[in-house]
Amino acid sequence: GGAVSDQERIADLRLAWARFLAERGIDAESLLRALPDRVDGSSEFRARIATYVDEGPVALDLVARHVRPGMRILEVGSGIGLVSRFLATLGNDVVAIEPSSDGFQLMHDVQHVVDRLSGPVEHPGSLTRFRYGVDDLDPGVLGRFDLVFSANVIEHVPDPERALIHLHRF
Secondary structure, eight states: OOOOOHHHHHHHHHHHHHHHHHHHTOSHHHHHHHSOTTSOOOHHHHHHHHHHHHTHHHHHHHHTTTOOTTOEEEEESOTTSHHHHHHHHTTOEEEEEOOOSGGGHHHHHHHHHHHHHHOOOOTTOEEEEEOOOGGGOOHHHHOOOSEEEOSSOGGGSSOHHHHHHHHHTO
16 A cells, blocks of 8 residues: 555544544533533533534544554643543543633533543553643653644633744643
8 A cells, every 4th residue: 555645544533533432422412411410501501512522523634644553642722632532542642731720620521521431541542631721831741742733722822822832842
């Protein structure tokens, strides 16, 4: 076989993503049903969960041509953790960060549901999460990565230019 084109990589990753979700029965409705009763079930919240799930392929399209099994990957702004978990199941060492401020508790609630529905990440992949903002990341602690990415995050960062300069250190 010859070289794999970017389009083929994207198609393969999207297929693996669809299989990952289907095998685990993960979609917006399953996530909503599994959330604790204290979580608001408003239509706005339901739409937000659907958006988080639908953003998976957008993130995967960004990284598809770069991802290979066995990589060390940093996802900045991992949201509900679905993409990070998926990349870890492909045999990658994934570090996922999401801020811990009050507005993000709901994200962490959904993340716990994603973890429960997905099951453990098995060797050789691994998934480590931190509740950090971009400015809290320390290359001396986290080390270097083969791939650093984020999807639908930079518009939420107070100083995007500074954040990108900081992330480049990884």
